[in-house]
Amino acid sequence: MKNIAIIMGGYSSEYKISLISGNVVYQNLDKTKYKGYRIHIFKEKWVYVDDSDTEFSIDKNDFSVMVNGNKISFDCVFNAIHGTPGEDGLMQAYFQLLGIPQTSCDYYQSALTFNKRDFLSVLKPYGIKSATSYYLNKGDEINTDEIIKKVGLPCFVKPNKAGSSFGISKVKTENELPIAIEVAYKEDNEIIIESFLDGTEVTVGVINYKGEIIVLPITEIVSENDFFDYEAKYQGKSQEITPARISDEMTQKVGTIAKRAYELLKMKGFSRTEFIIVNDEPFMLEMNTIPGLTSESLIPQQAAAAGIALQDLFTNAIELAL
Template sequence: MNSKKLQIAIVTGGTSAEVEIALKGADVVIKHLDKDRFETFKINIGEKLWTVDHDERKLPIDKNDFSFIVDHKRVDFDCAFVIIHGKPAENGKIQAYFDLVGLPYTCSGVFASSISYNKEACKAFLKDMPVKLAKSITVNANNDLASMNLNLSFPVFVKPNQEGSSYGISRVKVKEDISKAVQQALKYDDQVMIEEAIAGREITCGLMTLNGEVITLPLTEIISAKEFFDYEAKYEGASNEITPAEISSELSDECKRISIEIYKKLMCKGIVRIDYILKDEDFYLLEVNSIPGLSEASIVPQQAKAQGISLEELFAIQIEECLSQNYQQTTI
């Protein structure tokens, strides 16, 4: 990199229930990026209005080219560091826009993001991978749940087909409670997945690219103080996260191998976190998080720290990889 500071758009906010989580993560990225190398601009993506925070002002982003005007001068960006959870990034829509305007970005492209955000589609796409998948069905508001033969073993998880951070998710023990749980999930998406609960240990694997190669970080085991790893457990301290996970080296290697295969199959880019349930010797896929949390207390930063990678290094690597020729050629 040359001596000129790179202009980095920290793209955050979004239109899902996870806005506040994204905004907090963006502040962490801005705090830890090397100010001698990067000039950062916080961009808030709203439903209609996109703005940049500049000198205690909120200036409009020109959607024609993702620039803004300040003091009669146009400011362009070298890279978009995307820290939006949910829509419009984890479903791939803003990446499609960035592809159109020619702006490199730090996360997975349209294909990987849209597939991984849709739980049903992701399971279908990965069905031939060497990982087990819990039995599930997908329903919507038109289904008569009372008369349906679910053909699932209870307990089950009922969750929005496209949403994150455990919003709208319920653990249901008997069929009589399914309808109420589905109505709750329908507040967040028009499709709802009903999936058999797998009893086991929750293990998560962080991955990213480094010098064009996919690498894994130390695994984490999540032990929730709640019935499952819900919003409170994730963001309000109601869980114990052990990094590295206390499992055998053989199981650890197997989890990392599976995760790399999934990452490559989906053509992911940047930081990704893949969650599993470990039952006996088998890994069951929970979900692929194409833009995981990046606060100091989030899981991937904990894993990076265990690997000896600081937040400053972790975030800088994402920009360096984003701007590399190899990364741009393979992002879809």
């Protein structure tokens, strides 16, 4: 029986969703092979939480825990932290130093994909298209004329390194731009401002399943709100249609691009890449390396459409890490 630490929580606005994802993993682990431990990672404490909600402190020296006089070490870490420090490379580097296998990609890939600006720049030479964008760092002069000349209106203002659509605004007039920039700066000190792509939004799951890199059935996102924001993602304000209502040819095209990005970056574990298709041309928005694993989340929906049960999905992730 292998001991699996399921890490959840994190230091960002996404911690609540991460706790739900982590619990879904905990409930769906194959109990015949694994003993799961829910590990909450917060700035103020790293603790193992047992079924009666008693907390035991984690020893950060070797990522072990003492429970009633017994020292417990872990064979593998299942990473369910969205945002920092689980999706940006920090936990990955820590576990690599300790020699503990973990289910997500390596630290460099995590750090790169978490930084939308750097991630899209790395893929550009390979012919992978993205929206026209304008970058700002906190403290930079904000020249609204110049920004709009480059990206046009409407445009999107996004924190460069944040997930779950926190801090994103759709800007329709020049006057709204400074306010949107302030909102984004609450989440991150770097901002990406992108031209509005008017097209079909799809999200593509790519995973290594039993040693083979596969593209899961593609999901189309139809948001009731202005874009696929937090409400649309988690509070039912969107339709998620799997498989997407796009031609077989487009399904093939966008799937190939997502898989190519996964292979180019030497990814591991789960990835979910967002695209907007404009005039038969897919534009990549971003890649998530710790996508949501709640019952509402997209990867579980796509896996189900591919005939992969949650337990198999999670067993596969652990076996590949080991």
